[in-house]
Amino acid sequence: MKGIFESLEEILLSRRDFLVKLGWGGIISFLIGSAIATVKFFFPRVLFESPARFTVGKPEDYSFGKVNASYKDSHRICVVRKEDGSFFCVSLICTHLGCTANWKPSEGIFHCPCHGSKFDRMGINFAGPAPRPLDRFKLDHTPEGELIVDKSVIYKGIFGMNSDVIYPQSLLKV
Numbered sequence: 001m002k003g004i005f006e007s008l009e010e011i012l013l014s015r016r017d018f019l020v021k022l023g024w025g026g027i028i029s030f031l032i033g034s035a036i037a038t039v040k041f042f043f044p045r046v047l048f049e050s051p052a053r054f055t056v057g058k059p060e061d062y063s064f065g066k067v068n069a070s071y072k073d074s075h076r077i078c079v080v081r082k083e084d085g086s087f088f089c090v091s092l093i094c095t096h097l098g099c100t101a102n103w104k105p106s107e108g109i110f111h112c113p114c115h116g117s118k119f120d121r122m123g124i125n126f127a128g129p130a131p132r133p134l135d136r137f138k139l140d141h142t143p144e145g146e147l148i149v150d151k152s153v154i155y156k157g158i159f160g161m162n163s164d165v166i167y168p169q170s171l172l173k174v
């Protein structure tokens with residue numbers, strides 16, 4: 001009889017031991033979770049956008065009558081130098097649903113890979129679902145003569161309109 005009570009007592013003790021450990025495990029897990037949440041609070045997940053103003057080299061870096069796509073990946077823009085030497089900065093954000101259009105030098109067009117919209121060298125849409133021309137951003141130059149793009153100033157493409165005509169201020173003559 002005594003043996004039965006002893007083994008029952010052992011079972012109860014080991015059960016109590018298990019519950020105590022479970023309780024401590026829960027408390028420790030809670031504390032670790034809280035600590036991680038606190039650390040995450042001080043280091044939030046922030047989307048670091050490229051700055052609104054940035055330089056894109058000097059005028060002499062650009063050939064007449066050419067589209068420069070060097071800043072496509074970093075800023076989603078192209079800088080175009082027209083035959084007369086003037087510049088403009090075209091946004092590569094497709095006016096359909098916002099994919100990034102590519103410059104196709106062999107065809108002389110901007111082409112959106114998502115749904116096939118096409119834009120001529122001036123950014124005017126002529127095929128696909130894009131409802132209007134590509135936007136432009138303000139292009140200026142620093143006192144040191146560097147070209148500077150200001151993406152906070154947008155010249156919105158308007159259906160059927162040439163941005164050269166409606167936004168002469170989008171053209172930079174140096």
Ligand code: FES
Pocket residue numbers: 094095096097098099112113114115116117128129130
């Ligand atoms: S997002 Fe460019 S064609 Fe649809």
